[in-house]
Amino acid sequence: MVEPVGNHYVIARPVYSENLFNEEHEKLHRYHKTFWDHLRLYFRCSPQRVKKIVLGLFPIVSWLPAYRFREWILSDIVSGINTGLVAVLQGLAFALLVNVPPGYGLYAAFFPVLVYFIFGTSRHISVGPFPVLSLMVGGAVVRLVPDDSAGNDTSTNTSTIDQERVMVAASVTFLSGVFQLLLGIIQFGFIVIYLSQSLISGFTTAAAIHVVVSQLKFMFQLSVPGFNKPFGIIYTLESVFSQITQTNIADLVTSILVSIIVFVVKEMNDRYKAKLPTPIPIELIVTVLAALISYFANFEEKFNVAVVGKLEEGFHAPVAPDVGVLQKCVVDGISIAIVGFAVAFSVAKVYSIKHDYPLDGNQELIAFGLGNIVGGSFKGFASSTALSRSGVQESTGGKTQIAGIISAVIVLIVILAIGFLLAPLQKSVLASLALGNLKGMLMQFKEVGILWRKDKYDCVIWVVTFLAAVFLGLDIGLATAVAFQLLTVVIRSQIPSCTVLANVGRSNIYRNRKDYTDIYEPEGVKIFRCSSPIFFANIEFFREKLITAVGFNPLRVLRKRNKALRKIRKMLKKGELQVTPVRFICMANHTQESDEELDNNRIEELDQPVNMTDLPIQINWGADLPPGITVPRVNIHSIVLDFSPVSFLDFSAMRVLQKTLKEFVRIDIDVYIAGAHEGFMEKLERCAFFDEEIKPSMFFLTIHDAILHILLKKDIASSPKLKLTEEKGSGNNYIVTPSNGLRSRECTV
Numbered sequence: 001m002v003e004p005v006g007n008h009y010v011i012a013r014p015v016y017s018e019n020l021f022n023e024e025h026e027k028l029h030r031y032h033k034t035f036w037d038h039l040r041l042y043f044r045c046s047p048q049r050v051k052k053i054v055l056g057l058f059p060i061v062s063w064l065p066a067y068r069f070r071e072w073i074l075s076d077i078v079s080g081i082n083t084g085l086v087a088v089l090q091g092l093a094f095a096l097l098v099n100v101p102p103g104y105g106l107y108a109a110f111f112p113v114l115v116y117f118i119f120g121t122s123r124h125i126s127v128g129p130f131p132v133l134s135l136m137v138g139g140a141v142v143r144l145v146p147d148d149s150a151g152n153d154t155s156t157n158t159s160t161i162d163q164e165r166v167m168v169a170a171s172v173t174f175l176s177g178v179f180q181l182l183l184g185i186i187q188f189g190f191i192v193i194y195l196s197q198s199l200i201s202g203f204t205t206a207a208a209i210h211v212v213v214s215q216l217k218f219m220f221q222l223s224v225p226g227f228n229k230p231f232g233i234i235y236t237l238e239s240v241f242s243q244i245t246q247t248n249i250a251d252l253v254t255s256i257l258v259s260i261i262v263f264v265v266k267e268m269n270d271r272y273k274a275k276l277p278t279p280i281p282i283e284l285i286v287t288v289l290a291a292l293i294s295y296f297a298n299f300e301e302k303f304n305v306a307v308v309g310k311l312e313e314g315f316h317a318p319v320a321p322d323v324g325v326l327q328k329c330v331v332d333g334i335s336i337a338i339v340g341f342a343v344a345f346s347v348a349k350v351y352s353i354k355h356d357y358p359l360d361g362n363q364e365l366i367a368f369g370l371g372n373i374v375g376g377s378f379k380g381f382a383s384s385t386a387l388s389r390s391g392v393q394e395s396t397g398g399k400t401q402i403a404g405i406i407s408a409v410i411v412l413i414v415i416l417a418i419g420f421l422l423a424p425l426q427k428s429v430l431a432s433l434a435l436g437n438l439k440g441m442l443m444q445f446k447e448v449g450i451l452w453r454k455d456k457y458d459c460v461i462w463v464v465t466f467l468a469a470v471f472l473g474l475d476i477g478l479a480t481a482v483a484f485q486l487l488t489v490v491i492r493s494q495i496p497s498c499t500v501l502a503n504v505g506r507s508n509i510y511r512n513r514k515d516y517t518d519i520y521e522p523e524g525v526k527i528f529r530c531s532s533p534i535f536f537a538n539i540e541f542f543r544e545k546l547i548t549a550v551g552f553n554p555l556r557v558l559r560k561r562n563k564a565l566r567k568i569r570k571m572l573k574k575g576e577l578q579v580t581p582v583r584f585i586c587m588a589n590h591t592q593e594s595d596e597e598l599d600n601n602r603i604e605e606l607d608q609p610v611n612m613t614d615l616p617i618q619i620n621w622g623a624d625l626p627p628g629i630t631v632p633r634v635n636i637h638s639i640v641l642d643f644s645p646v647s648f649l650d651f652s653a654m655r656v657l658q659k660t661l662k663e664f665v666r667i668d669i670d671v672y673i674a675g676a677h678e679g680f681m682e683k684l685e686r687c688a689f690f691d692e693e694i695k696p697s698m699f700f701l702t703i704h705d706a707i708l709h710i711l712l713k714k715d716i717a718s719s720p721k722l723k724l725t726e727e728k729g730s731g732n733n734y735i736v737t738p739s740n741g742l743r744s745r746e747c748t749v
Contacts, residue, residue, distance in 0.1 A: 057366070076403040090105075092308065092430050094131055094434060096218055097131060103311040107375065108375055110411045114374075114408055121363050125347055126385055126390045126393040127404065128385070128386065130383070141172075144328060144329070167379075172325065179334055184363065185366065201447055202461065203474075204444065211434060213236050218427045222243045224239045230473060254290070258429050287429065305428065306427045306428070311419035313417075331475060336382050340382055343384050448463065502516070503519060504516050504520075510642070528642065529644075536650055540656070552633075557632050561610050610666060675702060675703065
């Protein structure tokens with residue numbers, strides 16, 4: 001019964017052990033589904049299930065009929081046009097990261113959008129090239145088709161090296177799409193949980209550094225080979241600085257001017273976004289002006305600058321991936337698949353929470369997988385979503401993926417009709433535009449200080465991920481970062497927080513004894529908490545911390561007591577000890593005997609329970625013992641283990657825990673376990689944890705129940721300290737006031 005009194009409450013109930021609680025309250029026996037039950041349920045076929053699968057696989061069937069045409073169409077058109085213009089420029093710019101001709105970036109900005117329109121579940125993300133993925137694909141491209149493996153003419157999309165690189169990029173993209181599709185089909189959307197926010201932040205920041213370094217050759221117009229290997233970024237910088245005297249000044253000046261203009265205008269867009277009806281399309285303005293100036297000033301001939309060149313009109317016929325490339329790029333495909341999905345899902349989740357609609361991670365994997373398969377078949381490269389492009393689509397009023405289709409139409413117009421207008425555009429302008437989209441990623445350096453103050457583990461994960469991805473490369477760096485992150489989880493669970501608790505305020509609240517002044521610790525009782533699952537890797541740490549908390553090693557005490565009993569029996573047999581009703585009297589000078597002699601090769605007997613049935617009196621180990629016999633003092637009589645934070649206990653840890661508890665029980669210390677979760681005792685019973693020494697009666701619902709049981713048991717043994725006042729009409733229920741002052745209403749005695 002709960003009686004509210006102001007902002008206090010009074011609870012009247014018996015002191016419950018687990019057994020007593022289960023006796024008084026009938027427990028429902030629920031049927032727990034087996035693996036085969038789940039399997040049959042998953043493959044069950046019914047009209048309702050077929051309908052659910054179809055609606056899940058084709059989300060467009062659900063949202064398109066409910067589209068509010070009059071309310072949303074204008075916003076989606078405006079948003080789609082703005083997003084499409086950005087997508088065109090980013091497609092051209094990010095193609096440089098892949099080391100393929102710029103025109104192929106338009107394919108990567110077109111086909112995945114069409115597929116996502118049908119299969120995707122996010123309404124606001126803009127699907128297409130992403131700088132990190134482009135760089136990862138570019139790493140595979142450079143590794144398989146290095147700069148020195150083709151002829152001299154590498155500036156046009158008709159050269160052999162360009163065609164080889166396009167095929168490699170398409171094959172890697174196709175492979176990553178297959179991996180994403182398979183992960184979606186087998187419901188592995190949860191895989192993104194293994195990429196923490198700290199890891200993603202550190203990884204994308206490192207990728208931004210790689211993007212900056214990779215674009216230097218276009219900004220300076222230098223012939224820098226690709227170094228897709230550990231410490232490749234150092235080799236790239238070395239190559240850049242060794243050729244710095246060959247810099248094309250026109251490209252360098254153009255890059256600096258474009259970078260400054262883009263940076264300033266983007267800052268204005270951020271600062272005055274509340275006042276501007278739509279962000280200033282600075283990328284479009286700069287591109288148009290740069291193309292016009294380059295064309296009329298004839299920069300290509302006068303200053304020998306590198307330009308985009310003629311873009312192919314129309315589409316290529318779909319091609320099958322190169323099997324040889326697939327075999328060599330399995331690791332690249334997996335990395336690209338996971339990173340692309342993780343980034344896209346993170347962005348999509350932000351908008352789904354903001355606009356309150358559901359997001360299906362498994363369906364997102366299927367959508368991006370099919371998008372990359374189709375995009376790779378048409379010689380595009382890997383797609384995900386870019387933060388800046390998705391931000392444009394959402395901030396300019398986009399309501400659904402209709403805006404995505406409009407943006408794809410803009411890209412289509414460029415591919416089919418007006419792509420030739422971009423021919424005189426300098427590649428250094430595209431490189432500067434690519435760098436202009438990295439501000440958000442580079443600003444993530446600020447997170448290091450914040451993470452250090454909030455969570456040092458997350459800060460270390462960020463730093464290790466960043467350094468590994470920068471110096472080892474994005475593929476090896478990602479694997480290293482995930483492994484390190486999992487290692488930190490193991491370390492944190494292997495070295496859990498273990499504390500000794502005390503009663504705070506003479507209530508039913510127990511906290512760390514070091515944190516409060518108004519505490520009460522029952523005499524002879526230790527309350528110990530381990531704030532972690534207990535398993536094979538941390539059970540020894542748990543045991544050591546428990547021994548430290550109680551102040552002695554129970555096994556050592558047990559062995560000392562059994563050794564002492566051997567000595568006492570031997571002295572009694574020789575007549576060196578005389579027995580009185582209260583103690584032993586030594587009748588002869590004691591001669592020290594070695595432990596080795598007493599052990600007599602029977603060390604296993606020292607670990608058995610203390611047996612004093614053959615002695616004329618019961619030995620009080622806390623009293624004076626015969627000369628020459630010393631046993632460690634034990635100043636506690638009970639231990640309470642708080643298992644409320646222990647979510648699981650594996651079999652290996654269970655064996656060690658059982659052995660440890662037996663050691664305490666054999667030296668007359670009562671052990672109680674409180675707060676164990678549902679099913680804990682059932683698992684222990686299945687594993688034969690209980691026996692004559694370890695019994696189910698040691699389990700209590702809460703720490704307070706266990707403490708009251710201990711104090712009541714102690715007071716009964718030392719009566720008349722126990723005061724019982726029978727409550728009217730309460731039968732066997734009493735108000736119990738033990739000598740310690742902790743008051744329990746309605747304890748069963």
